[in-house]
Amino acid sequence: MNLAVIPVAASASEWSDAFLERLPLVARDLVTSWLPEPWRWLVNSLISIAVILSVFGLLFAYVTLAERKILGRIQNRPGPNRTPIPFINLRFFGLAQPFADGVKALTKEDVVPRGADHLLHFLAPVVLLAFSILTFAVIPYGRHLVPVELNAGVLYFFAAGAATELAVFMAGWASRNKYSLLAAMRALAQLISYELPLLLAFVPVVLVTSSLSTTEIVAAQAGWKFDLIPHWHVFTPWGFAGFVIFMIAALAESNRSPFDLPEAESELIAGHLTEYSGFKYALFFMAEYFGMIALSGMAITLFLGGWQAPSPYLEFIPSYVWFAGKLIVLLLGFIWIRATFPRLRMDQLTRFAWKFLVPLALINVGNAAFWSLTSHWSGPLQILRWLISAVVVVGPFVLMGRKLSAGVAPRVYRYAAT
Amino acid sequence: MTNPGTFSIPAAHDVRSGHSSLDISHSSFPPQAGGSHVRQVHDSFHGDLLEVSMGPHHPSTHGVFRMIVTLDGETIVKLKPVFGYLHRNHEKLGETVTYLGSMPYTDRLDYLSSMTNNWAYALAVEKLAGQAVPERAEYVRVILAELTRLLNHTCLAGFLMQDCGCSGTPLMYAFREREYILDLFESLSGSRMMCNYQRFGGCRVDPSADWLAGAQKLTDRYGAFLDEFETLLTGNEIIMARTQGVGKLSPALAISAGVTGPMLRACGVNYDLRKVDAYGVYPRFDFRVPLGDHGDVYDRYMIRVLEMRESIKILQQALAGLPAGPIMDPKAKLRSFRPKAGEAYGRIEGPKGEIGFYLLSDGSPNPYRYRIRPPSFINLTILEDMCLGHTVADAVIILGSVDIVLGEVDR
Numbered sequence: 001m002n003l004a005v006i007p008v009a010a011s012a013s014e015w016s017d018a019f020l021e022r023l024p025l026v027a028r029d030l031v032t033s034w035l036p037e038p039w040r041w042l043v044n045s046l047i048s049i050a051v052i053l054s055v056f057g058l059l060f061a062y063v064t065l066a067e068r069k070i071l072g073r074i075q076n077r078p079g080p081n082r083t084p085i086p087f088i089n090l091r092f093f094g095l096a097q098p099f100a101d102g103v104k105a106l107t108k109e110d111v112v113p114r115g116a117d118h119l120l121h122f123l124a125p126v127v128l129l130a131f132s133i134l135t136f137a138v139i140p141y142g143r144h145l146v147p148v149e150l151n152a153g154v155l156y157f158f159a160a161g162a163a164t165e166l167a168v169f170m171a172g173w174a175s176r177n178k179y180s181l182l183a184a185m186r187a188l189a190q191l192i193s194y195e196l197p198l199l200l201a202f203v204p205v206v207l208v209t210s211s212l213s214t215t216e217i218v219a220a221q222a223g224w225k226f227d228l229i230p231h232w233h234v235f236t237p238w239g240f241a242g243f244v245i246f247m248i249a250a251l252a253e254s255n256r257s258p259f260d261l262p263e264a265e266s267e268l269i270a271g272h273l274t275e276y277s278g279f280k281y282a283l284f285f286m287a288e289y290f291g292m293i294a295l296s297g298m299a300i301t302l303f304l305g306g307w308q309a310p311s312p313y314l315e316f317i318p319s320y321v322w323f324a325g326k327l328i329v330l331l332l333g334f335i336w337i338r339a340t341f342p343r344l345r346m347d348q349l350t351r352f353a354w355k356f357l358v359p360l361a362l363i364n365v366g367n368a369a370f371w372s373l374t375s376h377w378s379g380p381l382q383i384l385r386w387l388i389s390a391v392v393v394v395g396p397f398v399l400m401g402r403k404l405s406a407g408v409a410p411r412v413y414r415y416a417a418t
Numbered sequence: 419m420t421n422p423g424t425f426s427i428p429a430a431h432d433v434r435s436g437h438s439s440l441d442i443s444h445s446s447f448p449p450q451a452g453g454s455h456v457r458q459v460h461d462s463f464h465g466d467l468l469e470v471s472m473g474p475h476h477p478s479t480h481g482v483f484r485m486i487v488t489l490d491g492e493t494i495v496k497l498k499p500v501f502g503y504l505h506r507n508h509e510k511l512g513e514t515v516t517y518l519g520s521m522p523y524t525d526r527l528d529y530l531s532s533m534t535n536n537w538a539y540a541l542a543v544e545k546l547a548g549q550a551v552p553e554r555a556e557y558v559r560v561i562l563a564e565l566t567r568l569l570n571h572t573c574l575a576g577f578l579m580q581d582c583g584c585s586g587t588p589l590m591y592a593f594r595e596r597e598y599i600l601d602l603f604e605s606l607s608g609s610r611m612m613c614n615y616q617r618f619g620g621c622r623v624d625p626s627a628d629w630l631a632g633a634q635k636l637t638d639r640y641g642a643f644l645d646e647f648e649t650l651l652t653g654n655e656i657i658m659a660r661t662q663g664v665g666k667l668s669p670a671l672a673i674s675a676g677v678t679g680p681m682l683r684a685c686g687v688n689y690d691l692r693k694v695d696a697y698g699v700y701p702r703f704d705f706r707v708p709l710g711d712h713g714d715v716y717d718r719y720m721i722r723v724l725e726m727r728e729s730i731k732i733l734q735q736a737l738a739g740l741p742a743g744p745i746m747d748p749k750a751k752l753r754s755f756r757p758k759a760g761e762a763y764g765r766i767e768g769p770k771g772e773i774g775f776y777l778l779s780d781g782s783p784n785p786y787r788y789r790i791r792p793p794s795f796i797n798l799t800i801l802e803d804m805c806l807g808h809t810v811a812d813a814v815i816i817l818g819s820v821d822i823v824l825g826e827v828d829r
Contacts, residue, residue, distance in 0.1 A: 075590035178470045182492065182810070257585055258656060266478040266581045267811045342656045343583025345811045346492060408658045411716070413724055416688040416707035 020318040024051075025144055048147045052136050060289045061098030067335045069094070074339040105282035113176055113275050120174035125276070125283035128167035132290035134160040139297040140215050142307050142320030153214040154206065157298055158199060161253065164291060165191040168255075168262060168272055171284070175275035183271030186346055187262035190252060193353035194259070198249035200361035201242045204368030205233055205302045218306030227312050232305035237389040238367040241397075243303040245361050247333075250295035252353070254288055256334055258341035261349060296330035297323075356404050360396060367392045467495060470810075474503045478581050478814050481824030485801070485813065492809040497802040501795075504828035512788030517543055517618070517755050517777075520788065524775075525612040527792065528826040531570045533562040533603070534768040536616035541697065542764025542775035543618045547757040549750060554743040555620035556699045560736045561633060562603075562615065563766070564729040568640060569599045570769035571680075571722040571729075572647075574821045578719055579651060581818035582660050588651060595643050598636055605629060619750025630737060637733040644726055652723070661716035665804040665816035668713065675800045679771025679793050681820060684721045685713035691767035698766075703735045718819040756783055770794045770821050790829060794822040 019026075032043050065080070072079025081094040112121055138153035140146045150156050165188065172184020206212060209220040223231045233239030252259035263271035273284055300306060304326050307319035344352065367389055374385045473484030482503035488496035508527065512520045524539045525532035537559050544551060551559075576592025600610040606629055607613040607622065615622050625633075651657055667677070669685040682689055690707045692700045708724035710717030759781045765774035771793030778787035797820050805813045 071585065071587075075587050076594050077590065178468060181468075182470075182489075185492075257583065260583065261811075264583060264811065266583055267814050269477060338585055339587050340650075341584070342579060342654065342660065343811075344656060345660055345809060347809070348659055405655055405659070408655065408662055410653055410658070411711075411720065413708050413710065413720060416690070416693070416709055 021143055023318070024142070024320070052147060053133070056133075056136060056290060056293060057286075059293060060286055061102070063289055063293070063331055063335075064101070064285070065094065065097050066332075067338070068097070070332070070335050071339050074336075102282065105279050108278035110278040110280060111275070115176040116275065117174040117176070120170050121275070122280075124167050124171035124174060125280045125287065127170065128164050128287040129283050129290070131160050131163040131167065132287045132294060135294040136290075136297075138214050139294065139301055140218050140306055141297075141323050142318065145307075145320055146215055149215060150213065152212045154202060154212045154217070154298075154302075157214075157294075158195075158202075161291070161294070162191075162195055164287070165195075167287075171276070172262075172272035175272065177275050179268045179270075179274050180272050183262045183264075183268050183274075186264075186268075187255070187272060189346065189350055190255075190259065190261055193350050194249045194252035194357075197245050197353060197357035197361045198253060200358065200365060201246035201249060202298075202302050203361075203365050204238050204242050204371075207365065207368045208233070208238075208372045214301050214306075218301055218308065221305040221308055224312055230305055230308060230310050232303065232308070234303040234305075236371065237386065237393050238364050238371055239303055241360065241364045241367070241393040243299065245357055245364065246299050246303065247330075248357065249353075250292075250299060251334070251337065252349070254291040254295060254334075256288075256292065257338040258343050259349060260343060261346060264343060266343075292331065292334055293327065296327055296334070299330060300326045352404065356400050359400060360393075363396050364393060472810075472813075473500070479817065480577065480822055483817070483822065483824055483827065485817070487810065487813065489810065492811075494805050494808055494810065494813055497805045497813065499798060499801050501798075501824070501827050504824045506829065508829035509788055509790060513785055516783045517757070517785065518752050520785075521616070522612065522614045525614055526825055527790065527829065528768070528770065528773070528794065528823045529611055530573055530823055531566040531769050532611060532613045533566040533615060534766060534773060536613065537563055538764055538766045538768065538773045539775045540616040540618055540764075541766060542762050542777050543757070545764050546760060546762035546777050546779055547618065547755070549619045550747055552620055552744045552747055553699070553741050554624075555745050555747075557736050557740045558621050558625060558745065559616065560698055560700065560703070561733060561740075562606075564733045564736070565599050565602065565633070565636075567729045567769045568726055568733075569596050570821075571726050572596055574722060574818075575647065575651075575719060578715075578815060578818040579657070581815045582657060588647070591643075591647060591650075595640070602629065602632055602636065605632070617746065617750070617752060618755065620744070620746035624745040630740065633733070634737050637730055637737060640730055641727070644723065644730075648723060652720070658716065660811075661714065661719060661815060661819075663712070663714055664808060664812045665715045665819060666713050667800065667804055671800060671803060672713070676796045677771070677800065679768070679797065679821075680721045680725060681718055681771065681797050683707065684710035684717035686711050691765060691772055695765065695767075699736075700732075702739070703732045705729075705732050715815055715819040718821075722821075754783065756781060765791065768793055770823070770826075771797055792826040792829060794820065795827045795829075798822055798827060 028044065028047050031047065032040050035043055069079035069081075079094070080097045082091060083094045083097040083100045084091050085096045112118060135157050137148045138146070138150055138157050168187040168191065169184045172180040172182075172187060175181075205217060209217050211217060211220070221230070221232050225231065229235055234243045251257075255262055261271075262268075263273055268274070273281060276284060300323065307323040309315045309317060309319070309322050370392070371385070371389055374381075377385050468489045470487045470489060471484065472487055473479040474482040476484075479485070484500040484503070486498040486500060487494055506526070508523060511523060515523075521536060521539060524535040527535050543549070572592045572595050576589035579588035580586060603613050603615075604610045606625055607615040667681070667685050669687050672682050672685045673687060677685075678689065678691075686709050688707060688709060691697070692705075693707060705728045708721050708728070710721050757779045759779055761776070761778045763774055763776045765772050772791060773793050774791035776787070776789040776791070777785045780786040801817065801820065804816050808816065
């Protein structure tokens with residue numbers, strides 16, 4: 001637990017760093033300072049765990065509400081707006097809806113099919129949720145807010161994230177339902193296919209920053225060019241390509257539309273969730289959103305500058321606010337995509353991963369190597385560096401994209417002669 | 419089929435042979451969009467086939483339809499449609515009630531397009547009784563039939579996109595427009611979907627000037643909605659990849675199976691009853707019949723979109739040329755209506771295809787025999803031929819593109 005005092009780098013925002021930036025730490029120390037020294041680390045870590053669980057639990061609740069409301073607005077309907085706050089009969093935009101959902105999920109009968117493997121059927125949502133919560137440990141939420149400072153944090157993140165695939169397969173297999181089995185098959189194929197581009201998309205970041213620690217990756221993105229453009233990785237050709245590949249793979253990893261094949265509602269009813277009800281179903285839901293939040297958090301850390309402010313004049317806003325803002329923007333992107341995209345078919349999905357994303361990500365690794373080798377180029381050479389790097393990514397993108405969508409085109413229709 | 423414009427029946431061969439057993443050495447499997455082919459494997463290494471019962475409570479079988487699907491992996495090697503869960507004894511009921519008494523029942527056949535069901539039934543009775551229809555009523559019937567076509571095709575496009583996994587957005591856009599049409603139907607007939615509006619020898623009530631202005635307004639802005647819908651969906655690469663080359667239907671098979679409507683025209687067969695039979699006042703209107711070349715799901719979707727544009731043209735002409743006059747033939751008899759003994763078959767081009775009513779009269783107040791030709795039931799019979807070799811995901815959108823309403827399939 002490295003939440004303890006880190007020497008603060010001198011910056012323009014001395015005032016905010018002195019108070020707002022350190023506010024969470026100050027609040028924590030108020031609680032733990034009276035404890036004897038040997039116990040302090042234990043209570044400190046318990047507080048970190050409690051804060052993560054409650055903050056992301058609430059975020060999950062309100063992301064579901066936001067999703068339903070935004071989806072509703074996109075689809076010409078108001079979304080949930082009727083749930084009153086208990087005891088005071090106030091509707092307030094349906095803000096109590098997530099809690100009503102939670103009560104409903106808790107009070108529903110928990111049905112387990114007679115033929116199901118009871119142990120695995122019970123374990124699947126637990127395992128899924130546990131692994132998705134583990135991924136929250138290494139993301140730097142603010143200048144001083146890193147729950148666990150690991151020097152191989154990124155590796156740990158992806159290891160914990162990959163373990164969720166097991167749980168999806170467990171759910172599909174243990175349900176003893178043909179739809180669940182088909183979904184488990186699809187989920188395994190999909191998750192393994194998209195694990196690769198996801199991992200390959202972050203390799204360039206590791207290459208350029210030569211670190212696997214999330215805090216160091218964020219620190220490498222500090223600073224601004226001409227006080228205008230932040231040094232975030234997304235503002236480089238390889239970083240932009242990596243970010244896009246990472247987000248597409250993240251969509252697939254969190255089973256979100258248009259890659260929601262394992263729970264394809266119109267084909268497999270609810271896929272691996274078909275035989276789940278009540279709170280176990282809610283746990284699956286929770287894990288899906290936790291996965292989404294964690295992957296967005298990692299995308300922010302790797303490509304969007306982590307908790308860094310986008311402009312030196314905005315540095316007075318505390319770093320964790322910036323992180324939260326970026327996180328919410330990415331989550332809204334997820335919701336927007338869900339509302340507007342149709343689903344792919346299984347073969348198209350895997351083809352897209354293996355024939356498009358993986359080669360593009362591999363090319364991008366080479367691109368990042370070129371970028372870090374030419375870091376000493378300056379003046380007009382810098383423009384050349386940008387051009388070469390952009391062409392290396394855009395060229396294969398156009399060529400492979402054309403190949404991928406070959407044979408698919410709008411058609412011209414004829415009319416009968418009479 | 420070398421010449422899709424003619425109606426020669428293809429050489430006698432059983433187009434369905436080879437499907438009865440699990441033998442999957444069926445003719446060529448259709449190529450997938452993007453050039454790859456579905457693998458044909460069934461050997462000891464790849465294991466057993468999986469039989470899945472999709473329906474009758476599956477979310478995308480459009481009601482209580484059921485398919486018993488045999489899968490090799492996710493590839494369909496056998497598909498057996500099962501229907502009858504919504505059987506309501508419709509045809510026998512038609513023999514036990516009077517001619518007019520059947521009219522509200524026809525609403526419940528294809529509950530998305532009750533106006534065309536009404537018209538087809540009224541047409542059959544009018545043929546049986548030799549009943550004339552005033553010109554104004556014929557125009558109103560055309561207006562309502564084309565509005566029904568707009569409604570049905572809009573809904574179908576929405577449902578099809580829902581089957582493609584669109585999270586409901588296109589469906590909600592489609593339902594918004596559908597609601598405007600249903601408002602028109604409600605203000606005219608008193609009911610949104612169960613209109614019960616046509617009568618033998620005309621229509622029940624005369625549309626008011628307000629109603630006609632509302633219909634004109636809707637017609638004028640429907641093109642803009644179609645533009646929006648098409649901008650969002652038709653060029654979408656995922657939609658094209660999902661639907662192009664999927665569920666191909668050859669013109670020969672379509673004709674020999676009796677397929678009609680947009681599904682037949684998507685195969686390239688020029689057969690539109692509005693042109694072929696020239697019933698009602700359709701010959702007075704200038705409209706074209708769009709034809710597809712591939713017969714796949716994308717063609718079926720596009721043909722319907724293009725047909726909607728033609729419907730708007732017909733609506734504009736019909737609303738402009740609506741003559742004054744009675745809406746009902748004054749000599750028409752509704753109560754104690756007893757046509758003389760004989761038989762008649764009345765058919766029109768419904769939104770889903772040829773909807774026909776066969777009536778056999780023995781001079782009593784009830785028909786002696788009452789038989790329906792339901793387009794979506796007959797279009798559904800070749801579902802297996804279209805689905806073989808495709809995946810479960812494709813079967814869902816192929817079923818969606820057939821455009822079935824279970825009220826009509828099961829009757």
